[in-house]
Amino acid sequence: MFPSRLLEKWWLRAFIALVIFFVWQLFYAINRVQSLEEERATLQATIEVLTRKSDGLRTQIFEKERNLVRLNGKVEEIDTQIRDHLSLLPRVNRSTPFIYFITPTHFRAAQRADLTRLSYTLSHVPNLHWIVVEDSDELTPSIAGILKRSKIPNTHLNARTPSDQKMRYDDPNWTLPRGVEQRNRALLWIQNQLSGVKEGVVYFGDDDNTYDLKIFGEMRKVKNAGVWPVGIVGGMFVETPILEKNGSISHFNAVWKPERPFPIDMAAFAVNISLVLSNANALFSFDVPRGYQESTFLENLGIHRYNMEPLAEMCTKVYVWHTRTEKPKLSKESIDRLTKKTGFNSLEAHALGVDN
Amino acid sequence: MFPSRLLEKWWLRAFIALVIFFVWQLFYAINRVQSLEEERATLQATIEVLTRKSDGLRTQIFEKERNLVRLNGKVEEIDTQIRDHLSLLPRVNRSTPFIYFITPTHFRAAQRADLTRLSYTLSHVPNLHWIVVEDSDELTPSIAGILKRSKIPNTHLNARTPSDQKMRYDDPNWTLPRGVEQRNRALLWIQNQLSGVKEGVVYFGDDDNTYDLKIFGEMRKVKNAGVWPVGIVGGMFVETPILEKNGSISHFNAVWKPERPFPIDMAAFAVNISLVLSNANALFSFDVPRGYQESTFLENLGIHRYNMEPLAEMCTKVYVWHTRTEKPKLSKESIDRLTKKTGFNSLEAHALGVDN
Structure with a gap:
């Protein structure tokens, strides 16, 4: 169908080359989009992991905070109990002879x-x-x-x-x-x-x-x-x-x-x-x-x-x-x-x- | 230069339409690449922020950990000091009458x-x-x-x-x-x-x-x-x-x-x-x-x-x-x-x- 003589025209050759260039560019761009989308997925996964980790860390902090509050409470309680009248004697180690x-x-x-x-x-x-x-x-x-x-x-x-x-x-x-x-x-x-x-x-x-x-x-x-x-x-x-x-x-x-x-x-x-x-x-x-x-x-x-x-x-x-x-x-x-x-x-x- | 009569050929019109389609696709793809690259930058920034936050949280945990160790040490110290011989009397509140x-x-x-x-x-x-x-x-x-x-x-x-x-x-x-x-x-x-x-x-x-x-x-x-x-x-x-x-x-x-x-x-x-x-x-x-x-x-x-x-x-x-x-x-x-x-x-x- 395609008139083969046309291929001999210089502008047609140039035109086809241009089309091939565009197609190549297009494939390249599509490829790039795909790789970027993959990268995006990876990054989003990373963010998800980091967010989860962050939540984990916050939980840890919360627990430590609770421990601190508990210990502080205990120290205060002991302090109330012993204030004014403890340490009449200097401390000894558990290993001090009896x-x-x-x-x-x-x-x-x-x-x-x-x-x-x-x-x-x-x-x-x-x-x-x-x-x-x-x-x-x-x-x-x-x-x-x-x-x-x-x-x-x-x-x-x-x-x-x-x-x-x-x-x-x-x-x-x-x-x-x-x-x-x-x-x-x-x-x-x-x-x-x-x-x-x-x-x-x-x-x-x-x-x-x-x-x-x-x-x-x-x-x-x-x-x-x-x-x-x-x-x-x-x-x-x-x-x-x-x-x-x-x-x-x-x-x-x-x-x-x-x-x-x-x-x-x-x-x-x-x-x-x-x-x-x-x-x-x-x-x-x-x-x-x-x-x-x-x-x-x-x-x-x-x-x-x-x-x-x-x-x-x-x-x-x-x-x-x-x-x-x-x-x-x-x-x-x-x-x-x-x-x-x-x-x-x-x-x-x-x-x-x-x-x- | 371009022979105007050629435009009247059906296959040439189709060919040009195809080229326009490819160009459009190409622009679309390039556009997509740009937006994806922007998105990637945003995500990377997010990751950086999250990582920094995570570091901050770790520092907090470290500090809380240090506090816990200190408090635990204090409790143990007090415990050593008072073991066997405290609380001969039940506790009172600080507000208990003198x-x-x-x-x-x-x-x-x-x-x-x-x-x-x-x-x-x-x-x-x-x-x-x-x-x-x-x-x-x-x-x-x-x-x-x-x-x-x-x-x-x-x-x-x-x-x-x-x-x-x-x-x-x-x-x-x-x-x-x-x-x-x-x-x-x-x-x-x-x-x-x-x-x-x-x-x-x-x-x-x-x-x-x-x-x-x-x-x-x-x-x-x-x-x-x-x-x-x-x-x-x-x-x-x-x-x-x-x-x-x-x-x-x-x-x-x-x-x-x-x-x-x-x-x-x-x-x-x-x-x-x-x-x-x-x-x-x-x-x-x-x-x-x-x-x-x-x-x-x-x-x-x-x-x-x-x-x-x-x-x-x-x-x-x-x-x-x-x-x-x-x-x-x-x-x-x-x-x-x-x-x-x-x-x-x-x-x-x-x-x-x-x-x-």
């Missing part, structure tokens, strides 16, 4: 009161294990209650003093040695239960003494056996070691039996637990002369004046007082009931800690 | 010791304001130190007992009324400084008594005047109101001067601060018969047995004991120094709280 605070205790009018207020002092002390040993045939529920409420890690034991070693109500407190069976019970418990313990310090703390919280910081310094002044004891304002200029112990200022190896009160020293664990024979005894309990115990641990560590700022401060709670002036009938530990009405039983 | 705990105190061998251990009890009590009033000519620095270390909100005052009303070292403790000037000083301070206070309770707490923390919960219940049993007081195991079956106070079990309007100890009651603020004349006095301080004060506040609130589980529990710290057996020379408050060496001064 103080094993041994308290022998016997039934009397103020036993519940004295243990109650002692628990409020000790509950300020971190890493302290309170070993309470009752002079009784069985554990007293009210004392278990004091220990529980104190939230102090504790061990509640009992050991009865033989009746021939018991004092009567009107005996002066020095008539017979006190707390012998109870301290030994605690020492044996330590030897049995804590044989693997490498660090720690053992202290004998009576239930009516008064402890400045600073004394517990001093106890933690004890490497061997530490010693410090004690207030209001032995008829003096302070009993204390007297130090040489070089810081070693020269003698003690005690006026009663100053010839004793260690003329000091039970409250005046603490020993490293390793000494207690390696000297199973170091116990208290009814068979030592009056006033020699401390000396005998310390000597059995291998302590000498020269290897004792003077603490409490080189024995210039008093952080423990040998306070004693006064025995109430009671009628003969009341003394009788107290001695027999019976015949109380329920309110009296609560006051004295003999209820359940 | 207990104004008035402690009259006088110099003696165990003053520093007694105030020290009392501070460790009170420091467990939230929303308690401790008003310590010394029987002295000036404030004692060591007592200020005890107050400061206790972190208890406090007011430290002094008021000297007239010398003709002072007891000698060997006088029994009941010879003369105690703490008259000091309690009045505290009451006047409350009237002057807390006149705008609407809620709160006032309690007189001696420095050698023993307080179960539960007593502070009882105090917070006081609407008018609360009363409860006290252990080891008046030669008895417990002094207490005796209640009728309907819960009102019938009488008291005191054996000494039971005819007194309120035969109870200072430790046995607490009163609402509004009563103290509205009865400026309710003060203590040296001019009342022995044992009538409590009765006179309560009567001046307009309290009668019938409007007193029996607390401590209807007076079936003992949460406070009138313990007394024993006076040490001292030499005549030591008693002389104690009475004159002079002649102590620096260690004795520290034990007795007369150092600086």
Whole structure:
């Protein structure tokens, strides 16, 4: 149909070339549109992914925000709870060695009161294990209650003093040695239960003494056996070691039996637990002369004046007082009931800690 | 140049139409490419924005994460600090009314010791304001130190007992009324400084008594005047109101001067601060018969047995004991120094709280 002679015309050839060029351009453009549309799809997918990620991040932020609010609430709550009255003592690590605070205790009018207020002092002390040993045939529920409420890690034991070693109500407190069976019970418990313990310090703390919280910081310094002044004891304002200029112990200022190896009160020293664990024979005894309990115990641990560590700022401060709670002036009938530990009405039983 | 007759040929017209179609298509395609390229630029910009936002969100997450780690660390730190021995008392709100705990105190061998251990009890009590009033000519620095270390909100005052009303070292403790000037000083301070206070309770707490923390919960219940049993007081195991079956106070079990309007100890009651603020004349006095301080004060506040609130589980529990710290057996020379408050060496001064 197409007249072949026409192809020989120059303008027709040029025209056809132009058409081919346009067609080529057109294909190129269509191709480009296709690739751009693909690219657009990719980009839109990327945006979708990014938006999803963004949502994910926002969710994360929301959750973290919630955690922050929760934690802030908790911090504030704790803060309210402890404000004004926490950190009476500096912080310790969980790994700080424990103080094993041994308290022998016997039934009397103020036993519940004295243990109650002692628990409020000790509950300020971190890493302290309170070993309470009752002079009784069985554990007293009210004392278990004091220990529980104190939230102090504790061990509640009992050991009865033989009746021939018991004092009567009107005996002066020095008539017979006190707390012998109870301290030994605690020492044996330590030897049995804590044989693997490498660090720690053992202290004998009576239930009516008064402890400045600073004394517990001093106890933690004890490497061997530490010693410090004690207030209001032995008829003096302070009993204390007297130090040489070089810081070693020269003698003690005690006026009663100053010839004793260690003329000091039970409250005046603490020993490293390793000494207690390696000297199973170091116990208290009814068979030592009056006033020699401390000396005998310390000597059995291998302590000498020269290897004792003077603490409490080189024995210039008093952080423990040998306070004693006064025995109430009671009628003969009341003394009788107290001695027999019976015949109380329920309110009296609560006051004295003999209820359940 | 172009042979016009050619235009009349049908195939040429068709051919030209085809060319125009292709050109149109080409322009359309180029147009589409341009718009797609613009769209691509927009999308890329969007992606850039989203990426930047994402980075921003990641930064936020990082910061929140850091905050969380910090807060977690703080919670853990606090936890370490308080573990085992916090929350001996239930929490209170910051708005819980205060207990104004008035402690009259006088110099003696165990003053520093007694105030020290009392501070460790009170420091467990939230929303308690401790008003310590010394029987002295000036404030004692060591007592200020005890107050400061206790972190208890406090007011430290002094008021000297007239010398003709002072007891000698060997006088029994009941010879003369105690703490008259000091309690009045505290009451006047409350009237002057807390006149705008609407809620709160006032309690007189001696420095050698023993307080179960539960007593502070009882105090917070006081609407008018609360009363409860006290252990080891008046030669008895417990002094207490005796209640009728309907819960009102019938009488008291005191054996000494039971005819007194309120035969109870200072430790046995607490009163609402509004009563103290509205009865400026309710003060203590040296001019009342022995044992009538409590009765006179309560009567001046307009309290009668019938409007007193029996607390401590209807007076079936003992949460406070009138313990007394024993006076040490001292030499005549030591008693002389104690009475004159002079002649102590620096260690004795520290034990007795007369150092600086």
